[in-house]
Amino acid sequence: MNAQMETMLHVKKKIQMCLKAKQTNRWQTKSPSVLTADGTVVIQLEGMEYELDGGDSLFIRSHIPVVIRSLSHQQVTVFAVSFEHYMLTNDADDELIYKINYDTLPDNGQVVMGSPVLFHHIKRLSDLSYSESSQVKLLKLVLQIFQQQNEKTTDADHYSIQMILQYIAEHYQQELTRKDLAHKMGFNESYFSTFFKKSVGMSVTDYIAQIRIDEAKKLLFKTDEQVQAIAQRVGYTDSLYFSRKFRQKTGRSPSQYRLSRQPKRIAAFQFVGSLLALGVKPICMEEDIALYSDVLQGQLSDVFVIHEHTPDDVLKDMNLDLILMPDYFYTNREWMKRMEKIAPVLVFPYSRLSPVEEVLCLGSLIGRSEEAKQWVERYEKQAQKERARLTPFLKKKETVALYEIRGHDKVYMWSFHARGAINLYKTLGVMPPEAIQExxxxxxxxxxxxxxxLADYAADHMFFIVAVRNGWYRHMDKRMKESDVLRNLPAVQNNTFYLLKLEEFRFGEGERAIEIMKRFSQFLIKE
Structure with missing residues (x-):
């Protein structure tokens, strides 16, 4: 008997509570629950406090009083789902007996921070009326994400999975088997399979097939090669099998997919700034992207915003040529399958390319290579201009760094591929503190x-990203006065502490990169 038959799940109650500014609500759990919110809230459980930013999620055990308090100055919606978890206790020939058992569930108060996939899963469960089997399937995905967070990987594990993914990316054209990969990476085959699925969210075989199909899509867009040649280039010796696999994954034959070359009507689940750099305004964009696109507001004000509840008919009526999705949607298969039925889907790597590389790569895929080159010239010209303006500042050799504050006591320091940091450190060429450099x-x-x-990583000039939606940005002046740590920073005392809005700096690709670069420069030369 397999593990799925040994356990059963049943969704009991779906909750949506709207909290006004600073409002407090109370709730008595009667069964295990998962909870998330679209703004900042404080959750009190058994004498402990958990602060959730918008999109963070919390697991709560049964029969526990819960106090939920909004920290926002705007209305916050809390989404929660209660369920029961059963385990098989008797598997006699004539009966199966299941009893409630919580032994394998996550710990009470376990938090998963900043997971848009988990946020959307819980929100969908609490919003919509699915069939029971669909609810259970979605709930299993939710619990799986909590379990993966609970079973934290070590640095060695993280290094191992990155090495495995890099090896697959470099050798997907070759014959790759689970056994060979396990052997090359020094793993027991059975453990390797479990470790890979836990780390990536899909089996080794499914992941390799997905990579090959996505690479084939790019070749279909960029080249005029025959399908047979493309099949061989991505690792399939049998072109008929490749075509069947392609249709199975995409709902279209390779030839039908190729008809979408040089798309004009694009739905964007990311990469909005790069599309604008290529002269393409998306027909629609995903809700989370829209919420953090203030820096491009003038260019995107008339773009239709979609979310998981947007009816398929609405999307089909848009006559989309292409749906552009980031590769982190690999873990959200329902979304991917749904979009494949509406229009051709192109999966593109997220947060691994520089702004220039991303525009050039995307331009070559959608038939806008010339526009990409023109944008790169404009980007480099702007970068040269900003560096010239910063020359007197750079000669002072003062340190500069980028940070983000979340909640009461967490500070994030971003490397190159987040929050436009590459524009600060590499493009403008400022000098970070030694601790951040190392x-x-x-x-x-x-x-x-x-x-x-924070004082151990402090710079002479400190850019601090803070979210507006949860009220933190509005209250930063007060926090800086009340916090000994913040108040005593030399950058605060010297008025070289600059507040930035997360809604403008969360993403930093394409057209956003130019705007972000200019804003960094303006602050440093105090315009």
């Missing part, structure tokens, strides 16, 4: 520290 930029990894340690 711990963040050299290894190219994001670092999170408690607020109390």
């Amino acid at each position: 711990e963040v930029l050299k290894p190219d990894k994001h670092v999170v520290i408690p607020l109390e340690r």
